[in-house]
Amino acid sequence: MLDALLEKAKKEAEVAEAFFYESTELPISFEANRMKSINARESSGMALRIIKDGRIGLGYSSKLGNPGDLDALVASAVESAQFGAQAQFSLPGAFTANGVATFDPAVEALSLENLVSLGTEALDLLRNHDDQFLCDVGAAKRVTRVRLLNSLGGGTDYVKSVVSLSGSVNLTRGEDLLDVWHYAVSCRADIDPKTVAQRVIQRVEDARHNADVSTKHMPVLFTPQGLGNTLMQPLRQAFSGKTVLQGASPLSDKLGEQVFDEKLSIYDDGTIDFAVGSSPTDDEGMPLRRTPLVEDGYVRTFIYDLQTAGLAGAEPTGNGERSPSSLPAPGYHNVVVAPGSGGSLQDLIGSVAEGVLVEFTMGAGMGNLFAGDFSGNVHLGYKIENGKLAGRVKDTMVAGNVYEALKDIAAIGSEPEWVGGGFSAPPILVADLSVSTREG
């Protein structure tokens, strides 16, 4: 079907590219301490991108059953090309892709029963720990096939397998609501329900008692998850070639300059075997690589898809990502913060006399990301007192500017971990941040 679409499109346009995806998903959900639903989802769709008279046209359809459907797709791409942007790129031809592993037959082989027992084991571990826990668990597998073919002979064809397990606990005492969760995801069938349950249980136990903090500046320690949902969003936006091209990134004119603490290095790496964000090529058929974003505090590279790179006069970086009903745009594969020498999370906690440990903030990404300002409600976080966790903090916000916060890093932990698949980082201790709390 891909070839047929390309043939039809070549008659109408100078360049054509067909993108097809097909995915099957099997998510099982457990709600309120028992299995609640089994879902099976199949979806597929095809996008056509063309360059006609130098302009980009795009069409997308998941209605592909009838003979006229491909013609309709070509017609919609041709119509949009009349108004489309001037193409500033050429598509890649054929090449030998890297051998990154994205498919584990053991994931595809997981049966409904396997997934049910994966979820059941996590649920039982949580429930057996405390019968007051109200638990939700999700176990799922997904197999996606991506095929891309362009009129220059370039393209890609790969299969990705993903398995995930999430566990969450709600504990309500009076009007004190505590929600804690952990999500593990992998391209390999290597997810351990014990790890997921233990992580949730540990976080609940640390939050059993509430502690008071005062409104002032203090050291704030971010766990990998806390770092991901509090500080990374403005950085992801700032390093996107699209933001840079618009001049809206505070880093646009800082390439090659030291902006961050010298301890900080961040990479985008699509070449890690079985990492959820890895694949042989991006969604435009460009090979993936390991791109340094920050090295020793210096701003090194912004990420680009082909068109954005063309407009910016920059090198494409293999970061073209599509939705698939939209044109490719810069997207990250696996964002990896390099570990430092600060030791374990426990070591870092031990080094703080008075501070806050942040596991999850709400709303930090809602503010003025362009400026790097963040201000998040500590949804799950703990007071650190004399090197020990002293209870959960509530009604508390941490706020600051990400560029100032990451200029003054007290320590970067030595033990990185994956958070939700596409992000890996160690804990980071920021020397001084504003903490505000409700009085009395």
Added chain:
Amino acid sequence: MRERIEDALKHHTADYVEIRIEETKSTSITYRGQDLEEVGTTTQLGGCVRAVVNGGWGFVSFNQLSDLKEKVTQAVSQARLVGNEKTELVDVPPVDDVVRVAMVRDPREIALADKKRLMDSYVEEIWRTPKIQTSTVRYGDGYRKQYYGNSTGTYIEQERGRLTAHFGVVARDNGNVQQARTGFASSDDYSVVENRHAEVREAAAKAVGMLDATPPKGGEFMVILDSTLAGVFAHEAFGHLSEADHVYENEKLKEIMVLGRTFGSKQLNIADSGQVRGLTGSFSYDDEGVPTGKQYLIREGELVGRLHSRETAGKMNEAPTGNARAESYRVPPLVRMRNTAIEPGDTPFDEMLAEVKDGVYCKNWYGGQTSMEMFTFSCMEAYAIRDGKLAEPLRGVNLSGNVFTTLENIIAVGNDFAWDPAGGTCGKNGQSAPVGDGSPHVLISKCLVGGQ
């Protein structure tokens, strides 16, 4: 289609089965800066079957509609694997209806070239303002036709339209980068996005104006929320807590959210409605074929109702409300809001302002989030209030607090009212849905402001 759906529903062995088939067609035009970035059209066709057996659910979604009967069998057998309790769904009288979309000014009748010309003129308007660094202009319209049938004998064909134009503006002065936005949305009228040059110009001016703003000091302050932000507060802070799927299997939360409990003063009224004409959160029937209406959540300060699906209403023994919504045929419906609003009270804005010695006036928003009892939202525009008068502009103001105490702390409800003209999009469990938020100005005696 009716025959195929009704045929597939025959002879099933489940307690309840429903089939949804959806066809959508959408158009989008996107600009980054002064350049057109993307013009695209999308066509989607797909369906799903959802079944319940002994309280357990099975769900199957697909793009190939060829064998509906087989999909029903698959969903029922999945449900049977899960279920080992009693199915409790609320009784809803069967419906047989066809809902055609009645457009005031139909975007499908406007040529793509004309839509583009209109958006071009807004892009020009934005760029007349000095110090603009970049802008994003997004126009989109979509049309959805849904065929729905279930085993209680309901069959509904429902059309829905939606169009939006959103404008984001970024201003920059050296390292200082500020942004503002505005937008317009409608379910049935293209004219809401026409003749908006003044509003677009004003958004550009606001982004530039925020360059001179200072970050707030952190701590607790008296705050006034404008109608847009107070609408988001109603949605985030109380609306989500009223979604019965959070409550129906959580005995402790049931105790907190017991009907009749007082949450605020007499002047506080909050309702959720699927029937406000023209808003993008409105529709005749939800994705379980239940008619929508207006549901009061808080009346004169007292909790009087919540939002339901067939199952949550059945399990809690309350009346159905038509709040089961699915993002698309790919996913099962969730209990969620439609158009949520704080209803007008009797305090003029000037009187509210006069109450505030040292506080913040917060307008419009970037986003909001809630974790049941805690909420947070970020203001697009804010001003310090000193001795009853508006003072300097503030940037990066995030508000946060505990829902229960903040509702109690609403000490005045304005005598004005507006729906957010931009419409809203609500995210829940990975699904997004268009919603409406509205309110008058409200005065809150104490709210936590995140500062630096």
